[in-house]
Structures are given as C-alpha cells and as structure tokens.
Amino acid sequence: MQTISSALAWWADTTPDSIALSFGSEKISYGRLCAWSEHIARELISAGVERGDRVGVCAANSAEYCALIEAIIRVGAIVAPLNMRYTLFEMRELLEDTSPRLVFADEERRMKLAELNIDLRAIEDIRSFDKRSRTHIDRETRPDDPVVIIATSGSTAKPKGVVLTNRSMTTYVAGFALEEPDCTKGSRVIVPAPLSTSAGFVQLVHYTTMGCSLFFESAFDPEVFLDILVRERINAFGAVPLFFERISDCAGFDAADLSHIRIATTGGSSVSRALQERWMSKGIVLRQIYGQTEAGGNSTIMPADLATRFPEKCGRGGIFTQLGIVDSEGRRLPPGEVGEIIMRGPGIMAGYWNNPEATAEALKDGWLHSGDLGVLDEQGLLTFVDRMKDIIISGGLNISAAEVERSILAFKGVEEVMVIAARDKKFGETPMAVVYTRGEINIPDLIAHCNEQLSDYKVPRYVAIEHEPMPRTATGKLAKPAMRTKYADAADTLPRVR
Incomplete structure (x- = not known):
C-alpha cells in the first residue's frame, strides 16, 4: 500500500x-x-x-x-x-x-x-x-x-x-x-x-x-x-x-x-x-x-x-x-x-x-x-518574478497582507489600510501598515489591538498615517506599488512601533 x-x-x-x-x-x-x-x-x-x-x-x-x-x-x-x-x-x-x-x-x-x-x-x-x-x-x-x-x-x-x-x-x-x-x-x-x-x-x-x-x-x-x-x-x-x-x-x-x-x-x-x-x-x-x-x-x-x-x-x-x-x-x-x-x-x-x-x-x-x-x-x-498573491515573507514565515489588513480595518477610525513589506535586517522583511484616517489614530492602541488578534510575527512593526485617500488602480483596487515606492525607505525613516 x-x-x-x-x-x-x-x-x-x-x-x-x-x-x-x-x-x-x-x-x-x-x-x-x-x-x-x-x-x-x-x-x-x-x-x-x-x-x-x-x-x-x-x-x-x-x-x-x-x-x-x-x-x-x-x-x-x-x-x-x-x-x-x-x-x-x-x-x-x-x-x-x-x-x-x-x-x-x-x-x-x-x-x-x-x-x-x-x-x-x-x-x-x-x-x-x-x-x-x-x-x-x-x-x-x-x-x-x-x-x-x-x-x-x-x-x-x-x-x-x-x-x-x-x-x-x-x-x-x-x-x-x-x-x-x-x-x-x-x-x-x-x-x-x-x-x-x-x-x-x-x-x-x-x-x-x-x-x-x-x-x-x-x-x-x-x-x-x-x-x-x-x-x-x-x-x-x-x-x-x-x-x-x-x-x-x-x-x-x-x-x-x-x-x-x-x-x-x-x-x-x-x-x-x-x-x-x-x-x-x-x-x-x-x-x-x-x-x-x-x-x-x-x-x-x-x-x-x-x-x-x-x-x-x-x-x-x-x-x-x-x-x-x-x-x-x-x-x-x-x-x-x-x-x-x-x-x-x-x-x-x-x-x-x-x-x-x-x-x-x-x-x-x-x-x-x-x-x-x-x-x-x-x-x-x-525564474520567479513576483507574488501575485500579497504575501510578506518574514524570517521564512508567510504572512497574508489581507489577514493583517482585516484586523486593522476593525480598529476604530481606520478608513483604508494597505499592508506592505518593509525591509528588516533580522527577518528580511516585516509587515508595515499604511493607514488612511480622517481623524487621528493612536498607534500604540492600534498595535495592542493587532496583538490581540494576530500572532506576533504578523503585527506591523511600522505604521504610516495618511490623511488623504490612497491611490487606486483603474479597477478601483488600492494601488500598492505606489505606496511601496513612497515607503521604500520606511525602515530608515519611520520609528519602529514594536
């Protein structure tokens, strides 16, 4: 058998x-x-x-x-x-x-x-x-x-x-x-x-x-x-x-x-x-x-x-x-x-x-x-070119950007969110959240919220706040390439939040 x-x-x-x-x-x-x-x-x-x-x-x-x-x-x-x-x-x-x-x-x-x-x-x-x-x-x-x-x-x-x-x-x-x-x-x-x-x-x-x-x-x-x-x-x-x-x-x-x-x-x-x-x-x-x-x-x-x-x-x-x-x-x-x-x-x-x-x-x-x-x-x-699936690979562990986004969208005041990869010396890449809000977001509270719902390796280490709606593609989807370009140096320019 x-x-x-x-x-x-x-x-x-x-x-x-x-x-x-x-x-x-x-x-x-x-x-x-x-x-x-x-x-x-x-x-x-x-x-x-x-x-x-x-x-x-x-x-x-x-x-x-x-x-x-x-x-x-x-x-x-x-x-x-x-x-x-x-x-x-x-x-x-x-x-x-x-x-x-x-x-x-x-x-x-x-x-x-x-x-x-x-x-x-x-x-x-x-x-x-x-x-x-x-x-x-x-x-x-x-x-x-x-x-x-x-x-x-x-x-x-x-x-x-x-x-x-x-x-x-x-x-x-x-x-x-x-x-x-x-x-x-x-x-x-x-x-x-x-x-x-x-x-x-x-x-x-x-x-x-x-x-x-x-x-x-x-x-x-x-x-x-x-x-x-x-x-x-x-x-x-x-x-x-x-x-x-x-x-x-x-x-x-x-x-x-x-x-x-x-x-x-x-x-x-x-x-x-x-x-x-x-x-x-x-x-x-x-x-x-x-x-x-x-x-x-x-x-x-x-x-x-x-x-x-x-x-x-x-x-x-x-x-x-x-x-x-x-x-x-x-x-x-x-x-x-x-x-x-x-x-x-x-x-x-x-x-x-x-x-x-x-x-x-x-x-x-x-x-x-x-x-x-x-x-x-x-x-x-x-030759592997890119991931159509929106995955972040952090220290060999796969992280679904959509899963992290779902958690962040449940936090009060978040209108839109994109989770993208930020460079990381230890893990290769790590999650970063770009959040659009019309008000104010308390970032420590947002991270605490994520810690309740997500494994520690999935929780964003960087958070950027946008006060204007984020760019979208012709079909209406959030345009992540633009944000990846904007925050390409996030690990050097933004403070770590955890």
Whole structure:
C-alpha cells in the first residue's frame, strides 16, 4: 500500500536501529518510532478517533509531536496542525473550520486553549506510549486517505486549509528520490521549520519516507545551526536565503568543515550572486527552488550544474511535475514572457478543506494556478518574478497582507489600510501598515489591538498615517506599488512601533 505508514513500517523492519529523529541528545530509531506510533494509534482508536476525523496539534517541535503525527496518519485520521504562535482568535477560527475530535497541546498552549470548548489533551502524555515492542492496529490505511490540513497564507483574509494525501505525499517523495540520488536512506537532514508549517510537516514525512535521519531545532540560531551542520555531518539543508546569510556571517564559517553537505536548497526570495559565491567558497552550491504548500512541497529544484551560472533560476520542474506560464485568460505564453506560474503533478493538493470555491479557482484542468508571476527561458528554466498573491515573507514565515489588513480595518477610525513589506535586517522583511484616517489614530492602541488578534510575527512593526485617500488602480483596487515606492525607505525613516 502506498502510504506514509507503510514506509515507516518498512524502515522499522529493514533498518530498525537507524536514527529517524534527533532532538538534542535524544535519538529515536525507526524501530522505536514505529512501535511508539502504533501504541499511540491504539489509544486514539480507544478514544473514539474514526477514519477521516481531524486531530489538532498545537505544540513546539518534539519527538512526541512526530510520533503523534505518525499515529494519526496510521489510524486514517487527519492531522490538523495549529501554529503555536497563533493568537486565541486565530486558533478559534481554524478549530471552527476543521472541527477536530481531539486537540493535543503542550503546557503553554493548553493555557491559551483552555477556554475553548474542545477535547484538550496533553501532548506530554504521549511519552507514556513510548514502548519498544510493535503492536497490531486493526485498521488499514489507504493511499487516497487525506493525512493533513495545513493552513496557508494566501491573498484572502482567512488562511485556507491545504489537504494532502498519502498518495500525493509519497509520490512527491518518489520523484525527489529519482531526481536527487545524493540524498538517500541514511542521509542526515536538518529541519529548521515548525511542524505546524508545510515546510516542517512535509520534511518530516518526506525524509522519514526515504529512511533519512532528521535533526530538529526549535528555533533558528545561526551559531547553533553552524555547529550542528559540522558536528552531525549534515548532508541536506533547506531554508530561506536569510538563514544562509546569517550562517555565513558567523565567525566560524570560514573554518567550518561543511564538505559533507550534498544538497543545499533555498527559496522565498532570490539568491544573490554574492551569497552564492560565499557558499561556493565552501564547495556548496545554493540551489533555488520554487513551490508552495498547494504543490505539496517543491515543484522544481535548480540543477546544481546550472545554479552556479544562474543562481536566480529555479529549475525546469520534476520527473513527474510540469511547469507552465499563462496569461490572465489562461493561454500559454512562450519563453521570455512573464505570466502566472502553473504546475501539475502527482504531489498537488487534493484541494482546500471545506472550500470548494477556492479549490475550483486554484485547480483547473489538472493544473494548479499558483497566483505567482514567473517566466520560462528557452531551456524551460523558471525564474520567479513576483507574488501575485500579497504575501510578506518574514524570517521564512508567510504572512497574508489581507489577514493583517482585516484586523486593522476593525480598529476604530481606520478608513483604508494597505499592508506592505518593509525591509528588516533580522527577518528580511516585516509587515508595515499604511493607514488612511480622517481623524487621528493612536498607534500604540492600534498595535495592542493587532496583538490581540494576530500572532506576533504578523503585527506591523511600522505604521504610516495618511490623511488623504490612497491611490487606486483603474479597477478601483488600492494601488500598492505606489505606496511601496513612497515607503521604500520606511525602515530608515519611520520609528519602529514594536
């Protein structure tokens, strides 16, 4: 059966002592992870979890979290991760949408969720099922069972839930294995992303399905990451360019032995030639990727031999995945013309949870319409141009401008608002709000209002007040390019408000 659970069982049977997960000094073998997840699965069935039920998880990365994910998938239920940085307001919205039968949370998040009417469980109790002997589960997993609903920030005010299945995720892995023979079973991979995000969840499934060893860190500290890359002889590492910049700025970077790194991928923004050259001095080629949660991960990775000459390009698709560029009418565009990036392949999402209208808009004739602008060259290599979707990428985290705008518009006195990206030395970019009011706005009160409704990384760090209506396009939409130009130097000219 082509399932995530069958892959885990395979590695538990064939290489039971190989490391699956590493959390600091704790190493979890494949045999132990499989047995642990099976005992959790029996408990979930005893708790009344049926096939297709959603099980929420809100916690920091941990071995318990990973084992719980495997167990939920094993019983045919659906993992519904909650970003641990979400406010209660954001969590309530997602819980209302997914209606989970159970929600597991760590101590800090349980305090936040306690007032909601949900069946709340302690994720720490998962430890009691950490048994080394395998056990039989009287329920079969199926290839087309949905396995996860991942909230994604898009151009809409509310996040949409991307549904991925056993088949889509394992076929994605199969394509990667054929394309990247340098990353095979036993490869050592560092995972900097939270399990609640597509980056974290997909990497967990991706690399355990391949029989790799995953090294998790709960937060990004460049000095710590450099030490792990060297000490654990990491073979594969993927992150936004900012992470690579911060690591290469470390005092020990020049002397560090990084010869074991075979794959280094990056996305979210372009790789500068200076950054590429910095890592190439260590014998490592940074390879640009392009993908999104709806595509199940990376739709294309730039070949290493071409990345040295064209660091800004993202590759030509995959062995099972095709790319195309279309105009606003859906017509294919020739090489050299900018249009919307479309993708098709077996890793594409099944759809958006409980949202057939958005699904129909995104999936047309088997192609995923990305909402991003790109261009293909004569070799079929993709260059990402811009985001049609209004997304701010701050420290590797996607922020929907529309979601922040929705919160600000609820504040008294705000007539119009545009949320745009401001430069930020630490996070690359950060949200900035341009507010039109006919009266006065108390900015500290506005920020306090945002803090109640939005995760801290979504709250604007800069606020500009306009006393005239803001520019609009010919179709009546707010014209953000004009404000981006006006406030291009906001980080240097405006005071930080938080």
